[in-house]
Amino acid sequence: MAGLRELLNEQESQVMNKSNQCNTGEDGKQRGSCGGCWALRISLLLVVLLVAGYVIDMVVMGRAADKQNANQQMTTMSSLDENGLPLGYPFQPDWEVTPREVKAMMDRGEDILFLDCREPEEYQRTHVEGTVLVPMGEIANRLEELREYDERPVVVICRSGKRSLIVANQLRLNDFDDVKSVAGGTNLWSQAVDDSVQQY
Numbered sequence: 001m002a003g004l005r006e007l008l009n010e011q012e013s014q015v016m017n018k019s020n021q022c023n024t025g026e027d028g029k030q031r032g033s034c035g036g037c038w039a040l041r042i043s044l045l046l047v048v049l050l051v052a053g054y055v056i057d058m059v060v061m062g063r064a065a066d067k068q069n070a071n072q073q074m075t076t077m078s079s080l081d082e083n084g085l086p087l088g089y090p091f092q093p094d095w096e097v098t099p100r101e102v103k104a105m106m107d108r109g110e111d112i113l114f115l116d117c118r119e120p121e122e123y124q125r126t127h128v129e130g131t132v133l134v135p136m137g138e139i140a141n142r143l144e145e146l147r148e149y150d151e152r153p154v155v156v157i158c159r160s161g162k163r164s165l166i167v168a169n170q171l172r173l174n175d176f177d178d179v180k181s182v183a184g185g186t187n188l189w190s191q192a193v194d195d196s197v198q199q200y
Contacts, residue, residue, distance in 0.1 A: 084192030085183060095165060097180040099189040102155055106130060113149040115156045117167045118186075126198035128157060128189055136163050143174055150176050157182040157189070159200070 079087050084100040091098070105112055116123055116131040123133045134142055136158075146154075154176055156164040164181035171179045182189065190197040 080192055084188070086188070089183065091183055095168060095181055096161070096183040097155060098183050099192045102157075102182055103193045105153075105155075111152055113146075113152045113154045115154060115167070116158070117156055117163050118158050122159065122200075125200065126186060128186060128194070128197055131157060136167050139167055139170055146171070146176070152178075154179040155182060156180070158185045160185040160187055 081087055081089075083091075083098050085091055085098055102112075102114070106114075114128070114131045116127055116133050117136040117139070118127075118133075119135055120133065123131075127133070134146070139146075154168075154171060156167045156171075156179065158164040158167075158181075161181055161184050164185060168179045168181045184192075186197050187199045190199045
């Protein structure tokens with residue numbers, strides 16, 4: 001866009017210079033425009049049309065991209081299996097629990113410890129109601145605090161399910177027996193359970 005703007009300015013400058021030269025005779029008197037001036041003016045008009053066409057193309061392409069993104073999101077939303085997992089998701093039942101299973105546990109009033117192991121700024125951005133924030137980097141220093149709840153089932157969530165698996169393993173290594181990671185994290189929770197939880 002900057003290149004087109006420079007070209008437009010250059011063409012306009014040429015027209016003005018040529019017009020000034022042609023409109024002034026050797027005696028200093030004004031006279032009519034010559035054919036060269038008209039050619040430059042036509043050239044300038046073509047550049048203006050080129051710029052306008054470029055802008056229109058960018059608007060159309062932008063709208064098409066927005067529509068494509070929306071369609072992709074709708075496809076993702078509709079591509080969950082009966083358990084609320086993405087089709088083909090490599091679910092590990094010994095280590096993971098689905099967002100819908102956790103929601104059902106909460107609805108039944110089960111006494112679980114629902115940990116969110118993301119960073120504080122992520123938690124402020126969006127989180128599942130009922131979670132307790134304990135960032136992954138603080139787990140080791142807060143084990144004694146967490147032991148007060150070691151008789152409860154522990155469920156760990158992050159954004160995508162990767163950090164929560166690491167934390168689940170860390171807790172199991174420290175004698176927390178019933179610990180699982182939420183498959184797909186908050187992003188899948190948004191798709192499968194509650195879309196008010198923001199995806200990012």
